[in-house]
Amino acid sequence: MGRSIKKGPFLDQHLQEKILKAKETKSKAPIKTWSRRSMITPDFVGLTFNVHNGKLFNPVFVTENMVGHRLGEFSLTRTFKKHGAHTAKAEAK
Amino acid sequence: MARILGVDIPGEKRIDIALRYIYGLGPSNSKVILARAQIDPSIRAKNLSEQQLSQIVHAIQEGKYVIEGDLRREIGMNLKRLQTIKCYRGVRHLRGLPVRGQRTQTNARTRKGPRKTVGVVRNPNAKTGIH
Numbered sequence: 001m002g003r004s005i006k007k008g009p010f011l012d013q014h015l016q017e018k019i020l021k022a023k024e025t026k027s028k029a030p031i032k033t034w035s036r037r038s039m040i041t042p043d044f045v046g047l048t049f050n051v052h053n054g055k056l057f058n059p060v061f062v063t064e065n066m067v068g069h070r071l072g073e074f075s076l077t078r079t080f081k082k083h084g085a086h087t088a089k090a091e092a093k
Numbered sequence: 094m095a096r097i098l099g100v101d102i103p104g105e106k107r108i109d110i111a112l113r114y115i116y117g118l119g120p121s122n123s124k125v126i127l128a129r130a131q132i133d134p135s136i137r138a139k140n141l142s143e144q145q146l147s148q149i150v151h152a153i154q155e156g157k158y159v160i161e162g163d164l165r166r167e168i169g170m171n172l173k174r175l176q177t178i179k180c181y182r183g184v185r186h187l188r189g190l191p192v193r194g195q196r197t198q199t200n201a202r203t204r205k206g207p208r209k210t211v212g213v214v215r216n217p218n219a220k221t222g223i224h
Binding site for chain 2: 063065066069072074084
């Protein structure tokens, strides 16, 4: 079931504060966050986030068509493993 | 053979079944369309008169159904959007794996296709031991 529209998009309070601060100071520095569950709202656009994936912080640059998704969707938590030859090409992936 | 909306050629079937050969129209849509065009669903498609055909075409166009090429394009665009923004769903589509959290240790053959056995391939950089 989807979330009630009445409530509006979910956003962690601590992340919201960081965004407001970044907007105010017009800083483009990446915002470090653990809040994978926060929904991307239009005022995120143009900012870079370092989103935790349980181990590392993956840089996510937010563009317009990411709005409505959650930050966690862009910071994968699993490494994709494949069988086969250990060629340089396969290792790079 | 009858032609409805250009390329679609439903065969010697009841018109309510034949309409389902149009990409984007299923059982319930076909029922609604025929009711709107006031045509008996049990008539064979080949026995429809020109006038009845145009009634059906009219009913489809009036109903604002997204069908055929437009629908295919729309679906393609949705996939492309997910893939270009590199979100989890897009990545799963790119890799041809299930998108909605299903298990992949076993099953998932619909997405992954036929089983491909990959034999042992020695790592050329590995140190060779004493055998």
